Amino acid sequence: MNAFKKFLVSTAVAVSVSVGLGGLAQAAELRIAGGVGILFAPIHVMKQAQLLEKHAKEMGQDLTLEMLSFPSGSAVTDALLSGNVDVVAAGLSNALLLWSRTNGDVKAVAAVSGTKSVLVSKDPDVKTLKDFKETSRISVSSLKVSNQAIYLQMALDKEFGDATKFDPMMVQLGFADGVQSMMNPQGPTDAIFAGPPYYQKLLKEPNMHAVLTTLDVAGPTTNLLAFTTTAYHDGNPEAIKVFLAALKEAQELINREPKKAAELYLASTKEKFTVDELAAMFAEEGNVFQSMPLGVHQTAAFMAKIGLIKDSPASWRDFFFADLQSTEGAAAAN
Incomplete structure (x- = not known):
């Protein structure tokens, strides 16, 4: 039996095979x-x-x-x-x-x-989606197709009528790497859309604050x-x-x-x-x-x-x- 190791499932999937129905016995x-x-x-x-x-x-x-x-x-x-x-x-x-x-x-x-996932920023001037700048960099675990990326696009579509508005600002980082980037004063990102327990860790920092949550976008x-x-x-x-x-x-x-x-x-x-x-x-x-x-x-x-x-x-x-x-x-x- 394989040892269980931590992994994060990427949402960028490619399917090149079809699924058949033949010959399966009941599993043990x-x-x-x-x-x-x-x-x-x-x-x-x-x-x-x-x-x-x-x-x-x-x-x-x-x-x-x-x-x-x-x-x-x-x-x-x-x-x-x-x-x-x-x-x-x-x-x-x-x-x-x-x-x-x-x-x-x-x-x-x-x-x-x-x-719930939370869009966390360390830019004190960013309080709403309208406050993000062209130079802002926001990390998600997978571009376009991660759960958080989808919710952000939903929020942008509601706010601006343009789900792609923040595409130039998006950076793909796993949650752990995204948190590390946020904690580093010289890190390449100034915002992250993350799930638990990552957003809780960041929000304990005095220079971090929530801009948006998935509850604002889609409810529970x-x-x-x-x-x-x-x-x-x-x-x-x-x-x-x-x-x-x-x-x-x-x-x-x-x-x-x-x-x-x-x-x-x-x-x-x-x-x-x-x-x-x-x-x-x-x-x-x-x-x-x-x-x-x-x-x-x-x-x-x-x-x-x-x-x-x-x-x-x-x-x-x-x-x-x-x-x-x-x-x-x-x-x-x-």
């Missing part, structure tokens, strides 16, 4: 590609508390969880489409890009989580989806049922007992937070831990509007498998 192991950070907390809670194994046993199945990491977004995409990983937990924009580029052969199984939304291929989904219906039950319990545990969930997460990831710090992050405004999607259709519609995906889905149901679509809460999902 569920291989999930994921990362670290609050968005991935339900997957880590599921792993550490052995919730997948628990629900498999209750359903008369023998199923274990393996977490895998990959060096890049293209690598994890290839692994999913070739059948070397079963489920990917990654950004909403990732899932929509794959759904579009595979003509629907990749869809979401469930929502995993959503957290799902940012992370669990998605898979039609081949795996249709070939392993019992594993999907077990996964959904285990994911729901993990999400409920985070909502109900954030300190216990924080202990499980930290035991899984070995990150350097205290239990109280992490539990407080779980409870922050705008965080969403539920399997039903929230606010995903507005993002999909915007990605279609600016040409990132080919077609605008009629609703969230178009890019999700049917498993959740007749269950409690489906009518309120969006």
Whole structure:
């Protein structure tokens, strides 16, 4: 079993293979590609508390969880489409890009989580989007297609009627590198659009302040989806049922007992937070831990509007498998 290592999934994906349906037996192991950070907390809670194994046993199945990491977004995409990983937990924009580029052969199984992201600036003159200068440099984890890049484009479209207005200002840096650049007085960037726990770290600095949050742009939304291929989904219906039950319990545990969930997460990831710090992050405004999607259709519609995906889905149901679509809460999902 591979050791789990930190990785950030790039949203710049390229799909060059098609997905077939032939010859899949029921799985004895569920291989999930994921990362670290609050968005991935339900997957880590599921792993550490052995919730997948628990629900498999209750359903008369023998199923274990393996977490895998990959060096890049293209690598994890290839692994999913070739059948070397079963489920990917990654950004909403990732899932929509794959759904579009595979003509629907990749869809979401469930929502995993959503957290607020914050556009942080260290320029004291920048209080709103209108205050950014041509010389400003804003970092995002992936140009154009990361969740934060999408939300920034949505904000620019609302404010200026031009989603591309800040393109010359954008710099691609992973969150950790982006924070380091912001902390360096001579760093090349003076703003970053980042998720937790990165924006919390920066906002503790006296010269940093928030300009915009994703709550201002889109409200509380799902940012992370669990998605898979039609081949795996249709070939392993019992594993999907077990996964959904285990994911729901993990999400409920985070909502109900954030300190216990924080202990499980930290035991899984070995990150350097205290239990109280992490539990407080779980409870922050705008965080969403539920399997039903929230606010995903507005993002999909915007990605279609600016040409990132080919077609605008009629609703969230178009890019999700049917498993959740007749269950409690489906009518309120969006």
